[in-house]
Amino acid sequence: QVQLQESGPGLVKPSETLSLTCAVSGYSISSAYYCAWVRQPPGKGLEWLGHIYHSGSTYYNPSLNNRVIISVDTSRNQFSLNLSSVTAADTAVYYCARQAWTEYYFDYWGQGILVTVSS
């Protein structure tokens, strides 16, 4: 079955870069889906951060002001998120998800990882 699992540090210092990886099993990320990152700050709703296709093409949420980079490693069937210059406002549960090619819905999600930005 399709599974996604986030990993990475749970604590990041302000101004540093948040780095997470999503390991995918049960399907090939070289298939016709996007790989996406979504986050949920405490007490708030869901926010799409960006997605990548296995070709390497990316699209990011403009509200993040060019702080996001998503990369893909098809040989390991995983993809990664880098969010630079973090502040306390970036504290959130970060989810990786499979995003449908045309309709942009998310049919499989990781369990999420809480990342806290604090010194």
Added chain:
Amino acid sequence: EIVLTQSPATLSLSPGERATLSCRASQSVSSYLAWYQHKPGQAPRLLIYGASSRATGIPARFSGSGSGTDFTLTISSLEPEDFAVYYCQLRNKWPLFGQGTRLEIK
């Protein structure tokens, strides 16, 4: 820029009752509208895509409808496990989520 507004913010109902959740777009949009159920500590769960298509394994008591600017998620008879936060999500230039409706036990 399109804004998705969900109402009500909180809905208090009892098991067995019918739940009607609304998602309104600030301008007419495509029918690429999805609904998710989200419980604390869990991943969101896709319920509906394409405004009215149930995702794999979703019980028939969940149904979606609507077009243009107004979309609805209906749960025909609430089960205890249905109490959660529900989000709508649209394909805009990028994926856009509503702010959520909390469905709580009355």
